[in-house]
Amino acid sequence: MSRLEVRDLAAGYRRRAVVSGVSATVDTGGWLGIIGPNGAGKSTLLKAIAGLLGHSGQVLVDDRPLASLPRRERARTVAYAPQIPQLPMGLTVTDYVLLGRTPHLGPLGWEGRSDLDVVDDLLTRLDLTGLAGRQLHTLSGGERQRAVLARALAQRASVLLLDEPTTGLDIGHAQALLDLVDELRGELGTTVVSTLHDLTLAAQYAERVLLLDDGEVAAEGTPGEVLTPAALAERYTARVTVLRAPDGSPVIAPIR
Numbered sequence: 688m689s690r691l692e693v694r695d696l697a698a699g700y701r702r703r704a705v706v707s708g709v710s711a712t713v714d715t716g717g718w719l720g721i722i723g724p725n726g727a728g729k730s731t732l733l734k735a736i737a738g739l740l741g742h743s744g745q746v747l748v749d750d751r752p753l754a755s756l757p758r759r760e761r762a763r764t765v766a767y768a769p770q771i772p773q774l775p776m777g778l779t780v781t782d783y784v785l786l787g788r789t790p791h792l793g794p795l796g797w798e799g800r801s802d803l804d805v806v807d808d809l810l811t812r813l814d815l816t817g818l819a820g821r822q823l824h825t826l827s828g829g830e831r832q833r834a835v836l837a838r839a840l841a842q843r844a845s846v847l848l849l850d851e852p853t854t855g856l857d858i859g860h861a862q863a864l865l866d867l868v869d870e871l872r873g874e875l876g877t878t879v880v881s882t883l884h885d886l887t888l889a890a891q892y893a894e895r896v897l898l899l900d901d902g903e904v905a906a907e908g909t910p911g912e913v914l915t916p917a918a919l920a921e922r923y924t925a926r927v928t929v930l931r932a933p934d935g936s937p938v939i940a941p942i943r
């Protein structure tokens with residue numbers, strides 16, 4: 688079980704409020720996509736949920752305040768992949784992804800066969816096997832992004848917070864990543880909250896979307912309910928038409 692509940696959350700920087708009055712619930716195995724224009728507060732909201740930014744209001748996992756959990760348990764409960772990660776120097780891809788297993792290691796800190804299997808599986812599924820021995824700083828932008836996501840997924844936390852996970856990924860790698868996250872929901876009941884700029888991908892993978900505008904919830908619902916041309920014109924100042932994919936999900940197409 689890993690039901691995430693955010694109650695009346697407000698957060699910001701140096702007394703400047705950026706997000707306020709945000710409430711949302713994501714059931715176990717659910718996927719909430721946070722969308723909104725640049726500067727709306729999406730990353731700020733995700734950092735606050737992750738417990739990395741001071742905030743008021745509550746973040747509960749299965750009715751327990753996340754902030755009250757001991758550090759190790761918190762790391763097994765929530766994993767966060769930032770939009771702009773700080774990468775440690777001098778690590779190979781394998782060693783970096785293995786860091787994600789830290790909350791699961793025994794008292795001596797040795798990784799076991801199961802930890803190595805989790806890492807191997809992620810390297811394969813994110814097309815990183817051929818790069819496993821490479822130093823992080825030698826990777827391309829998209830390769831580095833996949834390594835960062837692999838580390839977060841290796842944590843096998845019950846709640847996964849992903850900030851723009853497809854940034855820098857080509858369409859094939861973006862789909863492979865989102866498919867993998869979707870499979871983890873099915874296999875492990877992982878609860879997912881992700882920001883996504885690509886509204887079509889958001890509509891295809893997230894069951895519900897929360898549209899943030901100027902730090903407040905402008906709309907919340909299924910992608911079909913929220914992603915209307917009128918709402919996108921109002922909130923993004925964008926000219927778009929909404930088509931339908933074969934599965935009926937909205938395809939957001941820009942028009943000149």
Ligand SMILES: Nc1ncnc2c1ncn2[C@@H]1O[C@H](COP(=O)(O)OP(=O)(O)OP(=O)(O)O)[C@@H](O)[C@H]1O
Nearest residue numbers: 700701705723724725726727728729730731732882
């Ligand atoms: N560390 C910081 N210190 C001060 N202000 C910040 C900081 N980080 C973000 N902000 C400001 O907070 C507001 C929200 O930023 P945030 O990164 O949460 O937006 P976002 O919706 O994720 O934007 P984008 O789509 O451009 O990634 C912006 O006005 C931004 O300039």
